[in-house]
Amino acid sequence: MSKLKNPKPDTLITQSGRNPAANFGIVNPPVYHASTILHGTVAELEEADRTPFDGVRYGRRGTPTTFALEDAMRDLESGYRTIALPSGLAAITASLMAFVQAGDHILMVDTAYAPTRFFCDKVLKGFGVETTYYDPMIGGAIKDLMRPETKVVFTESPGSVTFEVQDIPAIAEEAHKLGAVVLCDNTWATPYYFKPLAHGADVSINAATKYIVGHADCMMGLVTCTEEAYMPVRRATALLGHGVGPDDCYLALRGLRTLAVRLPRHHESALKVATWLSERPEVANVLHPALDNCPGHDVFKRDFGGSTGLFAVELKPDYSKEQLTRMLDGMELLSMGYSWGGYESLILPQNPSNIRTATQWQDRGPLLRIHIGLEDVSDILSDLEAGLDRLKG
Numbered sequence: 496m497s498k499l500k501n502p503k504p505d506t507l508i509t510q511s512g513r514n515p516a517a518n519f520g521i522v523n524p525p526v527y528h529a530s531t532i533l534h535g536t537v538a539e540l541e542e543a544d545r546t547p548f549d550g551v552r553y554g555r556r557g558t559p560t561t562f563a564l565e566d567a568m569r570d571l572e573s574g575y576r577t578i579a580l581p582s583g584l585a586a587i588t589a590s591l592m593a594f595v596q597a598g599d600h601i602l603m604v605d606t607a608y609a610p611t612r613f614f615c616d617k618v619l620k621g622f623g624v625e626t627t628y629y630d631p632m633i634g635g636a637i638k639d640l641m642r643p644e645t646k647v648v649f650t651e652s653p654g655s656v657t658f659e660v661q662d663i664p665a666i667a668e669e670a671h672k673l674g675a676v677v678l679c680d681n682t683w684a685t686p687y688y689f690k691p692l693a694h695g696a697d698v699s700i701n702a703a704t705k706y707i708v709g710h711a712d713c714m715m716g717l718v719t720c721t722e723e724a725y726m727p728v729r730r731a732t733a734l735l736g737h738g739v740g741p742d743d744c745y746l747a748l749r750g751l752r753t754l755a756v757r758l759p760r761h762h763e764s765a766l767k768v769a770t771w772l773s774e775r776p777e778v779a780n781v782l783h784p785a786l787d788n789c790p791g792h793d794v795f796k797r798d799f800g801g802s803t804g805l806f807a808v809e810l811k812p813d814y815s816k817e818q819l820t821r822m823l824d825g826m827e828l829l830s831m832g833y834s835w836g837g838y839e840s841l842i843l844p845q846n847p848s849n850i851r852t853a854t855q856w857q858d859r860g861p862l863l864r865i866h867i868g869l870e871d872v873s874d875i876l877s878d879l880e881a882g883l884d885r886l887k888g
């Protein structure tokens with residue numbers, strides 16, 4: 496870490512989590528492959544057993560490559576410590592399991608990433624943990640849904656597929672009064688544009704697979720905790736047997752180094768495309784947190800430093816499946832794929848109606864989720880214009 500007094504985020508991203516002096520002056524940390532860690536003396540062995548989560552103890556718990564990534568992310572999040580997990584979903588499930596047991600209750604945002612819902616409905620339910628879904632716009636009224644056994648309030652802002660922005664400070668204030676912890680899936684914004692812990696959350700979860708890795712070439716989850724939330728999450732991660740490969744940690748750290756130049760470009764290009772789309776006759780609605788028709792746009796302006804490349808567009812309801820298929824099958828630049836956050840542009844038909852229970856998504860036009868990558872924005876617009884033309888006829 497740099498010796499500057501208050502390094503800004505762009506500086507932290509380039510300086511944190513590396514120590515060239517300990518490594519022949521080489522800029523990046525080496526990739527350590529390890530399972531067995533040798534302890535020279537009984538005293539050293541006993542010291543390792545006393546502090547299982549500090550230092551190099553066991554391959555699964557990480558090597559200096561893992562710790563370099565965890566330290567850099569911790570500094571960017573302004574958290575106590577960060578834990579690396581093998582995927583974003585593993586980071587979500589381990590964080591939930593850290594805080595609930597049979598008889599407990601979870602308040603889950605209705606617009607959560609769909610597999611987060613499925614984990615609650617298909618796994619935690621079987622273990623005797625109940626989940627209630629709530630409207631992402633609930634704010635401080637979350638208090639009316641809190642029960643004595645509510646241990647977790649889970650947030651994801653903006654929401655998956657429909658992009659509602661949550662008032663996390665208001666939710667956290669009520670949750671904390673009744674002793675629940677607040678978890679935040681912050682994958683869309685990354686800590687570069689929104690800092691969950693500074694806005695009241697106890698745990699910030701990132702599918703680093705997306706913008707942190709940034710090149711569509713490895714899976715990773717990063718969970719950053721306050722001091723109080725750290726040990727439960729670390730223990731759950733260890734007991735569930737999660738460990739991440741050192742090559743993947745290296746890729747994630749390499750991706751992180753350029754986050755501060757990639758995200759502003761995603762921000763700018765996506766906003767241009769979203770604005771262009773909102774003026775097209777085929778479009779009913781553009782769902783993008785930085786547009787003022789987005790639910791929670793005021794909170795977005797108050798709490799977020801910028802927007803990223805992912806948003807959705809709702810077409811007018813007049814188009815058939817065949818017309819939509821013709822549009823999508825003919826795209827040249829925007830490809831169909833689920834995992835976003837790489838340098839490339841994506842487009843994907845989505846139907847939120849079957850992944851909502853506390854809110855409604857019905858009688859709406861076809862929805863397309865779009866990720867704007869780092870291509871020249873005029874080429875992206877040409878591809879979309881030709882695509883919208885294929886809707887006709």
Ligand SMILES: *Cc1c(COP(=O)(O)O)cnc(C)c1O
Binds near residue numbers: 584655680715716
């Ligand atoms: C992709 C995604 C995840 C899951 O991440 P993986 O690394 O693919 O498991 C979790 N939350 C959100 C919001 C996501 O977009």
